[in-house]
């Protein structure tokens with residue numbers, strides 16, 4: 001124990017004696033570790049954020065859609081997908097009527113990049129206009145900040161009412177109560193009946209607050225009826241989620257007359273399936289990161305090898321003296337190995353600090369969500385000490401083998 | 412039984428194709444508790460002999476028995492342990508660690524003995540006090556005079572209280588008053604029963620030793636009471652008779 005402490009203080013002494021030289025040597029390790037920490041922070045941030053966004057979908061909900069959802073990896077036959085028949089409001093009704101494991105289902109359809117206005121103000125043409133059936137408030141986990149959500153009768157009669165996202169409300173009615181006021185979408189008037197709770201952005205990109213919700217029928221009369229809707233289905237509970245999916249799948253295949261051996265001509269996406277594609281993506285990024293990291297650690301390791309060989313050559317006399325005074329081989333070996341490990345651990349620590357810095361920078365400047373996972377820190381420290389050990393052992397062995405008399409003659 | 416027993420020990424250095432015979436068949440017996448001076452001209456092999464006796468170097472041929480054990484059978488680590496536990500070495504060129512303080516230098520042999528930090532510090536401090544360097548403990552070698560460095564080297568050799576003390580020109584850089592202090596220290600160690608081997612150029616110092624050997628060209632050419640060998644050395648090498656500068 002005392003020997004270990006002695007070696008440790010010697011190692012830090014060496015670092016203090018040549019700080020600049022040591023730092024330059026460590027560059028490879030610093031870069032390698034900083035890369036790992038930064039990329040892992042990004043991936044972890046993505047994962048945490050997506051999980052949180054997905055959980056906003058509402059409990060035990062899955063989505064039936066014409067188009068594949070989320071991030072797609074691998075080839076899909078997009079032409080074939082575009083020839084699929086649309087999902088309709090009748091499909092939603094059929095699911096509610098015929099699938100016992102589904103408590104409720106909502107339909108929704110959306111148009112991007114819309115401009116919303118009042119007589120005195122207007123938004124940028126970037127508002128997301130969504131047509132929804134009343135059940136959407138449950139299946140999408142919607143909460144209302146003021147006013148109320150869209151009702152059944154309003155949908156059936158295609159009444160001109162709207163619920164605003166908080167960003168739209170702030171933009172059109174700054175400092176005023178938007179309830180009861182009129183907004184215009186595509187030059188048609190809608191009365192504001194509610195304002196949504198603030199939800200933030202998905203992945204820091206898609207703004208959930210910059211939207212307007214209309215009754216489904218109003219939306220369809222505004223933008224045209226020939227479009228596919230997305231159907232959110234809520235299962236009775238978590239245990240019947242899979243059963244509900246199976247019921248919906250069978251029902252939809254029958255309704256759309258899919259031949260027995262053909263694959264589904266619709267998509268069923270759950271939180272899990274979207275998380276899965278995300279995980280696949282993060283695995284690809286992780287693999288690429290480790291490629292970069294291994295390369296820079298190799299460079300760093302060769303730096304360690306070099307500086308330790310220099311150190312042993314420079315300090316031949318010191319080694320001779322230590323051996324003459326009774327240092328055993330293993331002790332000298334341990335001293336120089338400890339030095340190499342401490343050196344590369346310092347590099348690892350700097351790299352971790354840099355990684356944290358870059359992650360924060362990404363958050364401040366790009367608004368990316370980042371979180372450095374604890375295991376990435378542990379892994380970085382383990383990797384850098386491994387590199388120190390691997391590349392420090394040879395110079396240390398050379399030091400341990402020196403002949404004391406000859407070494408003491410060295411200048 | 413003799414503590415040190417050399418039988419026909421040779422040490423040959425290979426320099427390129429040439430071989431330098433630094434020791435050519437040295438026979439020497441030193442009993443426990445003896446105080447022996449080694450004199451001889453520069454290059455006669457004194458330091459080489461000390462290295463062999465101090466288990467730092469091994470004989471090319473012949474046999475060296477320390478305390479009855481043939482050291483040629485010992486491993487490097489066993490030799491390191493012997494150096495650490497039994498032998499104190501004052502090197503001709505001090506061999507202090509330049510980056511460390513005087514105190515840390517003196518602590519060094521205790522580090523390899525496995526002592527705790529506090530005990531090391533106390534013993535090193537006591538050893539430095541013995542050589543009158545209590546006020547220079549925190550200085551590094553390049554902040555010390557030649558004589559002070561020599562005293563640090565002596566303190567380092569004494570700190571382990573070795574049973575065998577080897578000193579290569581321990582008073583070479585000291586003024587006569589300080590040199591005298593060191594000699595007193597050696598006399599005290601001798602009285603306490605330590606075995607001392609002392610390389611010196613100074614006939615006055617050799618004359619004070621109970622026994623002296625004289626080396627010439629790697630061979631022992633005389634062995635006897637210190638006074639006699641010193642006188643003989645003086646006769647053969649008049650340069651040494653020059654009065655010592657003060």
Ligand SMILES: Nc1ncnc2c1ncn2[C@@H]1O[C@H](COP(=O)(O)OP(=O)(O)OP(=O)(O)O)[C@@H](O)[C@H]1O
Pocket residue numbers: 424425426431432433451452453454455456457458459460503
């Ligand atoms: N490492 C070595 N390689 C080659 N020759 C050596 C080596 N060490 C010593 N010698 C030679 O061995 C001989 C004895 O050297 P040594 O150092 O023992 O002399 P010395 O009696 O201590 O001299 P001094 O009084 O000057 O210190 C010298 O001729 C020297 O050149």
Ligand SMILES: [Mg+2]
Pocket residue numbers: 457458459503579
């Ligand atoms: Mg010499």
